Each structure stands twice: as structure tokens, then as C-alpha cells.
Amino acid sequence: MIPESDRAALRPEQATIPPGHPWNRIPVIAAVCALLGVVACAILGPANPKQFFFSWLVSFLFFLSLALGALFFVLIQYASQGGWGIVLRRIGETTFATVPVMAALFLPLLLGLNDLYSWTIPGAAEHDALLRWKAPYLNVPFFLIRAALYFGIWSFIAVLYYRGSSGQDVTGDPRVSARLRRLAGPAIIVLALTQTFASIDWIMSLTPHWYSTMFGVYFFAGSFVGFIALLSVVSAAMRGAGLLDTVISAEHLQDIGKFLFAFTAFWAYIAFSQFFLMWYANLPEETFWFKTRIEGSWLPVSLLLMAGHFVAPFFYLMGRRVKRNGATLAVGGAWVLAMHFVDIYWQVMPTLHPEGFRPSALDVAALVAIGGCFVAAASWLMRRQALVPMRDPRLAESLAFENV
Amino acid sequence: MPLVARLPKGPYFGILGEFASPADLQRACARVRDAGFTRWDAHSPFPVHGLARAMGIGRSPLPWIVLGMGLTGAALGFVLQWWVHAYAYPLVISGKPYFSWPAYIPITFEVGVLFGALGAVFGMLGLNRLPMHYHPLFKSKVFERASDDAFFISIESWDPQFDPSATGKLLESLGARSVELLES
Numbered sequence: 357m358i359p360e361s362d363r364a365a366l367r368p369e370q371a372t373i374p375p376g377h378p379w380n381r382i383p384v385i386a387a388v389c390a391l392l393g394v395v396a397c398a399i400l401g402p403a404n405p406k407q408f409f410f411s412w413l414v415s416f417l418f419f420l421s422l423a424l425g426a427l428f429f430v431l432i433q434y435a436s437q438g439g440w441g442i443v444l445r446r447i448g449e450t451t452f453a454t455v456p457v458m459a460a461l462f463l464p465l466l467l468g469l470n471d472l473y474s475w476t477i478p479g480a481a482e483h484d485a486l487l488r489w490k491a492p493y494l495n496v497p498f499f500l501i502r503a504a505l506y507f508g509i510w511s512f513i514a515v516l517y518y519r520g521s522s523g524q525d526v527t528g529d530p531r532v533s534a535r536l537r538r539l540a541g542p543a544i545i546v547l548a549l550t551q552t553f554a555s556i557d558w559i560m561s562l563t564p565h566w567y568s569t570m571f572g573v574y575f576f577a578g579s580f581v582g583f584i585a586l587l588s589v590v591s592a593a594m595r596g597a598g599l600l601d602t603v604i605s606a607e608h609l610q611d612i613g614k615f616l617f618a619f620t621a622f623w624a625y626i627a628f629s630q631f632f633l634m635w636y637a638n639l640p641e642e643t644f645w646f647k648t649r650i651e652g653s654w655l656p657v658s659l660l661l662m663a664g665h666f667v668a669p670f671f672y673l674m675g676r677r678v679k680r681n682g683a684t685l686a687v688g689g690a691w692v693l694a695m696h697f698v699d700i701y702w703q704v705m706p707t708l709h710p711e712g713f714r715p716s717a718l719d720v721a722a723l724v725a726i727g728g729c730f731v732a733a734a735s736w737l738m739r740r741q742a743l744v745p746m747r748d749p750r751l752a753e754s755l756a757f758e759n760v
Numbered sequence: 761m762p763l764v765a766r767l768p769k770g771p772y773f774g775i776l777g778e779f780a781s782p783a784d785l786q787r788a789c790a791r792v793r794d795a796g797f798t799r800w801d802a803h804s805p806f807p808v809h810g811l812a813r814a815m816g817i818g819r820s821p822l823p824w825i826v827l828g829m830g831l832t833g834a835a836l837g838f839v840l841q842w843w844v845h846a847y848a849y850p851l852v853i854s855g856k857p858y859f860s861w862p863a864y865i866p867i868t869f870e871v872g873v874l875f876g877a878l879g880a881v882f883g884m885l886g887l888n889r890l891p892m893h894y895h896p897l898f899k900s901k902v903f904e905r906a907s908d909d910a911f912f913i914s915i916e917s918w919d920p921q922f923d924p925s926a927t928g929k930l931l932e933s934l935g936a937r938s939v940e941l942l943e944s
Contacts, residue, residue: 628865635862638854674827676819758810 366751370602371742379597382735390728396721404718409468410708411722416465417558418582418700418723419730420458421575424551425583426451427510428576430517431547434533435540440611442754443603443744447590449521450737451583455514457733459507461726469496475564486565494564502557506550513543521745528747551576562707566645570630577626581619582696588612588689592682600743606680607758613679613688616669620692623699624666649702653712657702665695697723766889768918773896773942774800775924776903777913777931782808785911788934789814792913795930799919803903803912825883826876833875837868896942917944 373379401408426448433441433448469476475494481487487494517536524532552572560571568574591612595601634642649658669692678684701719708714745751767773779785782804789802793816802815838861845851846859856863885891897903897914906912913936915927928939 632862632865636854676823 366603366744366746366755368742368746371600371744371746373599373739373743377597377599379599379735380739383732383739386728386730386732386735388728389724390726390732393721393723393725393728397718397725400718400721404716405468406471406708407716407718408722409465409471410705411716411718412464412468412726413472413558414697414701414704414719415722415726416458416461417704418697419454419461419726421579421696421700422582422586422730423452423454423458423514424510424547425579425581426586427455427514427517427547428544428580429583429587431513431540431544434517434537435544437537437750439750439753440608440757442748442750443600443608444587444591444612445521445748446738446742446744447587447594448583449518450734451586452514453518453737454730454733455507455510457729459511461729462503462507466500469499473499473561473564475561490564494561499557502553506554509546509550513547517543521748522741524748525742525746530749533749548572548576551579559703562704563645565641567641568630568634568645570626574623574626574630577619577623578696578699581616581623581692584612584615584619585689585692585696588616588685589693592686592689594743595682596686603744603755605757608754609682609685610676610679610759611757613673613685616685616688616692617673617679620666620669620673624662624670627661627665648706648710654702654706657698657713661695661699661702665692665699669695767896767944768799768916769944770917771944772917772924773944774914774916774919774922775927775931776897776900776940776942777915777928777934777936778902778905778938778940779911779913779935780937782811782911784935785913786811786814788913788931788936791934792915792930795921797915797919797921799922800913800915803897803906803914805907805909805911808911820887822880822883822887826879829879829883830872830876834868834872836875837871838864840871841867896944900940900942902938902940914942 397408397412429441430445430448430452432438433445465472474480475487475490476496476499481491492498516539520532520536523529552575555572555575559575560566560568588609591600591604592609595604631646634646648654669688672691673679673688678688705713748754777788779788785802785804786808789811792800793814802811804811841864842859845853845864850858852858853860853863902910903912913931915922915931917924921927924941928941931939
């Protein structure tokens with residue numbers, strides 16, 4: 357047991373956004389951005405609804421994947437009884453608490469199901485043996501039920517862990533940690549399954565004839581490395597802004613950096629495994645997906661992913677000093693975050709533009725609209741409570757954490 | 761192979777001080793470090809967190825050895841496959857071009873990891889001058905417990921600040937349970 361005296365090691369003013377701090381304005385600024393993005397979508401969208409729905413889907417998946425990555429990060433911390441990351445947990449909690457917002461942002465896609473998913477067009481399966489074969493799974497009512505189920509389950513887990521953690525700030529009850537730890541294992545399994553099927557529904561079924569048995573893992577790898585990249589940027593930015601600068605130390609930054617390094621490599625391992633087996637076996641129902649992406653102007657995007665999502669961060673993050681310095685870690689995190697966006701874009705957009713890379717103003721508009729909502733929600737939640745779980749029984753351990 | 765340690769010249773190898781606990785050892789190490797000694801070592805039956813910092817040991821060059829070996833291995837693995845498949849014995853395999861680099865990636869990775877791991881193990885042994893079959897510390901009876909339940913600091917006689925009596929007194933003042941002067 358950690359003595360009570362150690363638990364009081366952190367003063368509240370060390371872990372809250374002080375009144376008048378510029379970070380207090382972020383929710384409003386982000387909300388204004390979101391509004392501008394929505395207006396831009398409303399102006400540009402009607403002229404090109406197909407492009408709008410695809411752009412919206414890309415940005416929706418990007419921010420949703422960050423929220424789900426955050427959920428996994430926090431669950432794994434509970435399940436493994438990790439001590440080092442307690443001071444970072446609230447960043448994860450505020451990130452995954454945006455899941456209900458993402459559920460609302462999913463709704464516009466329902467208006468464009470026929471534009472996005474060719475199998476939803478009535479009669480699509482009539483002259484298509486494969487779609488007929490897949491129809492028991494790929495049909496609109498079941499698709500909608502599944503989507504409701506995913507968001508229901510994610511929101512439930514998110515609210516459970518968010519409430520549990522913020523409730524502990526008030527009560528200081530260590531049993532909350534024990535209860536959430538027991539639930540973390542089953543929650544990880546449920547999250548893995550729902551996230552896998554969600555990626556099949558929302559990304560793979562864009563090309564309903566495609567087969568890949570490891571797409572779910574691929575989406576998970578991207579979502580987790582995406583959140584770690586976000587965590588690098590946010591924790592370094594917080595220190596830079598004078599928030600938590602006495603709480604998050606170079607030791608914590610180094611561990612975030614290790615995660616970032618490890619999971620860019622994990623992403624590359626999964627991405628390559630998916631590509632490699634399909635390339636080697638050369639079966640038409642698998643290779644056409646990659647063929648679109650290594651032809652024409654999609655090839656440079658694929659090469660950018662290889663170099664930018666793996667090779668560059670791998671060597672950049674290898675050294676110790678880069679990971680222990682907030683500025684250099686944030687640069688690495690921002691880069692990986694951008695690459696994660698390119699990754700999602702590269703998964704979705706070639707369905708709309710098989711002829712080549714065609715950037716659109718709607719891509720930016722959707723990114724700003726959804727990103728604005730995401731940042732506004734997360735930063736609004738950050739203002740409502742302490743920036744670290746103040747009375748978690750392992751807080752003292754996390755504060756004193758040192759790499760060997 | 762450095763089977764025998766390089767030894768200081770002179771009648772004494774150095775002074776050995778025994779400490780009761782890891783915490784005592786760590787405190788004493790910090791003081792020996794601050795006293796400016798450079799040729800000395802600490803001995804513990806198990807890794808003590810923070811001891812390296814208390815001893816003022818700098819970063820090991822081992823990561824660079826591992827990086828160099830890893831890159832060498834990856835390059836060798838890649839070139840080997842290119843040589844076999846595209847140059848020495850060109851065969852058409854599943855309709856792919858001779859030089860099908862995606863197929864080389866797993867072996868390139870594995871050989872890179874293998875060389876990196878070998879570099880880590882043998883680099884560590886080399887930097888520690890191991891295996892070492894004889895060392896003057898082995899003459900000390902009490903030092904046998906360094907692999908059991910005792911903690912030691914040994915200060916070697918070629919340290920510029922070494923003095924047989926003064927250094928012994930220093931270790932005693934730092935809380936050493938016993939201090940032993942070791943002959944060469």
C-alpha cells in the first residue's frame with residue numbers, strides 16, 4: 357500500500373488548467389472551426405455528394421480510430437496494472453470520451469450509403485454471385501444494427517471508464533481501480549471484436565468483393581499508433597504550455613516514444629504481412645485492392661506510407677534523446693499522426709478515384725468539421741476536471757517513474 | 761579473448777568494502793563518485809535500479825554496435841537473396857520477376873535481427889572483457905558472497921586518488937561492514 361502522505365504529493369493547481377490560460381479557449385476555437393467546416397461541406401457538398409461522403413468517411417474514421425486507440429490504451433493500462441502511465445491516462449480518457457460525438461458524426465454517412473457502399477444499391481446482388489453469397493452479412497438492416505451495436509458498446513465502455521476514473525477523483529476509493537481492472541480484460545476482447553467488424557463494415561465493404569483476413573488487425577494497429585502519436589503531441593504540448601510540466605517528466609515522454617516506435621513497427625509488420633501474402637499468392641479476389649493502389653498516382657502515396665509511416669519514424673525514434681525531449685517527440689508524433697491520416701485516406705479513397713490520387717477541398721472541409729468537433733469535445737472535457745487522476749492509488753508510483 | 765583482467769601494477773590490486781544492503785551500496789557509490797574516483801566498481805547479486813547513476817557511469821556504446829550489426833545483417837541478408845535469385849541461380853518462381861524485392865523482406869528482417877542480437881550479446885561480453893577466468897577479487901573469501909547476499913565496492917589501486925589507508929577509511933566512513941586490502 358502507498359501511504360496517504362505520498363498520495364497527497366500532487367497539488368490540485370499542478371494538474372488543472374488555470375483560469376485565464378490560453379488552453380481555456382481551445383473548445384471555443386475548435387467549435388468555430390467545426391462550424392466553418394460544416395458550412396464549407398454544406399456549400400461544396402451538394403455539387404459533389406459522392407466526394408463529400410467519401411471525404412466525410414475518411415475524417416470520421418481517422419478521429420474515431422484515435423478515440424478507439426485511446427480506449428485500448430487505457431484498458432491495457434488497467435489490465436496490466438501499469439503504473440507509469442497514470443499521469444497520462446486522463447488524456448486517453450478525454451480522447452475516448454468523444455465516442456458518443458463520433459456516433460453523431462456517423463449519421464450523415466447514412467444518407468450516402470448508396471454512394472459509399474455499392475452493395476447497398478437495391479438489386480446490386482442480383483447479377484453478382486459473390487454479393488449474393490455475402491448478402492446474409494452485407495445487407496442494410498443488419499449493417500445498421502451492427503453500427504448501433506458498435507457505438508452502443510463503445511459508448512458503454514467509454515462512459516464506464518470515464519465515470520469510474522472521474523468519480524475516484526472525488527471519493528478516492530481504491531476499489532474503483534480494482535473493479536475497472538477486472539472489467540478491462542473482457543472489455544479488451546469486446547473492443548477487439550467490435551473494432552474488427554466495424555473496420556470490415558465501414559472500410560472493407562467499400563470494395564465488397566475483396567477478401568482480407570487481417571484487415572481488422574491492420575485497422576487496430578493504425579488506430580493504436582494514431583492515438584500514441586496524438587498522446588505524444590498532446591503531452592508535449594501541455595508541457596510546453598506550462599500544464600502538467602511538473603507532472604509529466606522526460607521519463608514519461610521516453611515511454612510514450614517507445615510506444616510510438618514499437619507500434620509504427622507493429623503497424624508496418626501488419627501492413628506488410630497483409631500486402632506480402634496477397635502479392636505472393638496473387639489471387640485475383642485479393643490483389644485487385646493493391647493493384648489499384650500501386651498504379652498511377654496512388655503509387656507515390658503507397659510509397660509515402662512505406663517510407664513515412666515506417667522507415668522515417670523507425671530511425672527517427674530509435675535514439676534515446678529524441679524520445680526524452682518534448683519538442684522532438686512532438687515532431688515525431690505529429691508526423692506519425694499525419695501518416696495515419698494518409699493511411700486511412702489510402703484505404704478509403706481509391707474506391708472513389710481508382711484512376712489516381714485526386715485531392716479535394718471537401719477532404720479539408722470534412723477534416724476541419726469532424727476534427728473541430730473532436731478537439732472541442734475533448735478539450736471541453738479536459739477543463740471540467742483535473743488533468744490527471746488525482747486519487748488513483750498508483751499516482752505516486754507514476755509520478756516517481758524512472759526508466760532504468 | 762581477454763581471459764585475464766588487465767591489472768594495476770604495484771603491490772596492491774585495490775580495496776574491497778562490503779555493504780549490508782542495496783540502499784547502503786547506492787549511497788556509498790554516490791559518495792565514491794563525488795569523491796572523484798574513476799577506477800572502481802560495484803558488485804551486487806542482482807541489478808540495483810539507479811546504481812548506474814549513483815556510480816556516474818555514462819551511456820554504453822552498445823546501442824551503436826547493435827545498430828551497426830543490425831544494418832550490416834539486413835544488408836547482407838538482402839544482398840544474399842539478390843545474389844541467389846537474381847544473379848547466380850535465376851529461377852522463375854510463381855511467375856514473379858527474378859528481382860522480387862518484397863519476397864526478400866522477411867529474410868532481410870530476420871538476418872538483421874539475428875546480427876543485431878549477436879552484436880548485443882558479444883558486444884556486451886566484449887565491452888565487459890568477458891569471459892574472464894581470473895581476477896584478483898577472487899582471492900577475497902568474503903567476496904564469494906557477491907553472488908549471494910552481500911554488496912561490495914572495489915576501488916582499484918591505479919586510481920589516481922588511491923591510498924591504501926585513506927581509501928580504506930573512506931569506505932569505512934561510508935558504512936562498510938568490512939574493508940579488505942587486496943594484493944595483486
